[in-house]
Amino acid sequence: MEKEPTLIEQKFEDAVKNFRQEMEKGKESMQYVLCKL
Numbered sequence: 001m002e003k004e005p006t007l008i009e010q011k012f013e014d015a016v017k018n019f020r021q022e023m024e025k026g027k028e029s030m031q032y033v034l035c036k037l
Contacts (some may be wrong), residue, residue: 005013034036
């Protein structure tokens with residue numbers, strides 16, 4: 001029984017994708033992300 005992902009879950013997945021993209025850019029971007037948290 002699978003339920004459709006909620007809006008919150010979709011936003012979380014987008015945030016994770018964006019976070020991983022920032023990690024791939026390097027330490028400078030990583031520090032920028034951590035400052036934003």
